[in-house]
Amino acid sequence: MVQIRKPVAVKEALELLMAHVPAPRAETAALADSYGRILAEPVVASHDVPPFHRAPYDGFAIRSEDSGGAGEHRRISFRVVGHIGAGQMPARELGEGEAVRIMTGAPLPPNADAVVMLEQAAEDGQGFAIRKPFRAWENVSLRGEDARAGEVLVEQGNLIHPGVVALLATFGYASVRVARKPVVGLMTTGTELLRVHEPLAPGKIRDSNGPMIAAQLARLGIPSRSYGFVRDDLDQAFELVRRALRETDCVITTGGVSVGDYDYLPAIYERLGAKVLFNKVAMRPGSVTTVAVWEGKFLFGLSGNPSACYVGFEIFARPALLRMMGSRKPYLPHTQAVLTEDFTKPNPFTRFVRAVYRHDGSRPTVAPAGFNKSNAVSSIARSNALMVLPGGSRGFRRGAIVDVLLPGTEEGEAEWRIP
């Protein structure tokens, strides 16, 4: 018998899912290992940046008042009375008409308020002359102009990217509180499946979903543990899922969520007493995507079809896992682009098409990445985007503006496009 399931809209399914995310847990990471982690504390300025009035160029520090009236035909000379390298402290205040040679990054003498760049100075034996007046604080990096002590510069929940690492280093965070990464258990169902090192056999195919999901997790910096294949035995499958749930923070299965004779996952959720949040989503591919919760842990039941599995992970597992780490930005990057070919398949449900997104120099474009069926695997490899076509439409024409999600933009451009 065919069980009738009521499809929920993608947005509604996401809301249900996100409402069940457990609170994030924190741990400490060394600064050198912090790239890609999510901040579990804000980055707070522990001092002004710069911490002192600083020379932004190599040159001469002067008192601007001594430069008044200088011009092309009225040069004003300065005596150089000292030298301040970066990291050195000025020896004393400047007297009238005095200057110190100063290097980029060095602190100005207490009463200096301008820097004459080397190329603005006509040097002679004991000093130099200038041909223009300098305003107060001209060519000076002012204390605190970049950041003020006490300022919150990056909120918790943001990703630690190289710029955040630079700030952490500036403020002496030798270590930083970051979100603990969830450990994800992976399990594959399907008696037709072979492991990657096994030779192909009649009626069989090699499992691609397990390695693919492990890579999708790796893209998010999340470790996974493989629990292997679930075979045709409900009791054994149930025990394996229960073991994985005890040992990990979240379990992702592929296959077995449909209504076929060997689709055991619904029975497993029932035996566990897990709460099924949804078991049918108004989307293609991946309509069978099921999410259940058991003792605060998610069970993601993804389709066994590769494209459906890929999409189910990116649309549901990704934001849930990132939110489990306290991320402020858990959803896929979004943009829009011009469709460059007709897509005439009608869409009863929202369709996520594996697609190639690029900027062609004048506009962003998107087109399906070849063969578009839920069991396709080659189109995932060829795509760098998911093109989103809303449900209830009769197809889309070339030239339409469509939504685009960008699960992975690890790759750059073949050409340098800046003139």
Added chain:
Amino acid sequence: MVQIRKPVAVKEALELLMAHVPAPRAETAALADSYGRILAEPVVASHDVPPFHRAPYDGFAIRSEDSGGAGEHRRISFRVVGHIGAGQMPARELGEGEAVRIMTGAPLPPNADAVVMLEQAAEDGQGFAIRKPFRAWENVSLRGEDARAGEVLVEQGNLIHPGVVALLATFGYASVRVARKPVVGLMTTGTELLRVHEPLAPGKIRDSNGPMIAAQLARLGIPSRSYGFVRDDLDQAFELVRRALRETDCVITTGGVSVGDYDYLPAIYERLGAKVLFNKVAMRPGSVTTVAVWEGKFLFGLSGNPSACYVGFEIFARPALLRMMGSRKPYLPHTQAVLTEDFTKPNPFTRFVRAVYRHDGSRPTVAPAGFNKSNAVSSIARSNALMVLPGGSRGFRRGAIVDVLLPGTEEGEAEWRIP
């Protein structure tokens, strides 16, 4: 004395640089460790995908000829003579009016050419009836429709992302030839610099460039080795650079490339006999960016100013390092966006402004990420993009379309934007 250097255009500097990239070297990676690596061999289909005519749904396999003439008022009945689960082989050919129950992913019997989905079949005791005729190959995944044996599916030089992992798994690549990662030596110059764990002292600041570049490299999956700080001693600095060159594939220094009194890098290049490709680029920040080559190894001399250092790495070191790994797409991802605030600073040189790029729901927008000076550090942390303003302009007005480079798009969206 101020040494006059001739600035080269960014594009020209890149061409010079890329012409000196050494040939990539390959190594073997296990499939489980291959995410993020660059392919050193093409992914070739070792068999058709699917490898056999396959049921894409749970249902019944039939001979389409037996369904001719079926209709709402002329149901045609089939006897179910067997069952094929995924991974099983069909026992025999079908006779007239015969069907086998078949599960998603299972191979069709040799003379079956259509699949009746469960929801299209009115089941009774020994069989089922249909209400419509089925075309030949209706509801069948045809052997080879996704990929053909011998087909090159992904060329070498592409990044191994999750979709490529899925293909590698499909074709039994338990391991894969990938580009060897270069090892990069990092060295910081500047006597004003403290290490991250040192307390702030008068005239000093903590080094942010070293940790930042290590993170920029980590973003590319490239390991680095720190050689620490170069102090005010040319001989010592020379020995350290020479040691790093012997032990790594590429050396990145920060600071010391300008024309100040302690800018030793030019002297080091000369003493090494390194070929300086360029030492001034028509760009802001980072005009002092210097690249030299010694025995096939690059020396990147980046500015000591954090923003200039960041930009110099992304514009020059990134594509060179990726090309050293044979990448086909070494340049920063490029797009365009609407400038949402005036940027009135004139640009003698091409300007790369740390910026915030986002799609606001109707169009892509970009705006400077706050404080814009080459020695700023907070704006790097706040930015996710580099906005490119061409040289020779007098500034840009709100509403202008500008080029945008995306060094890192690790983060997603705060909201789900699909209706």
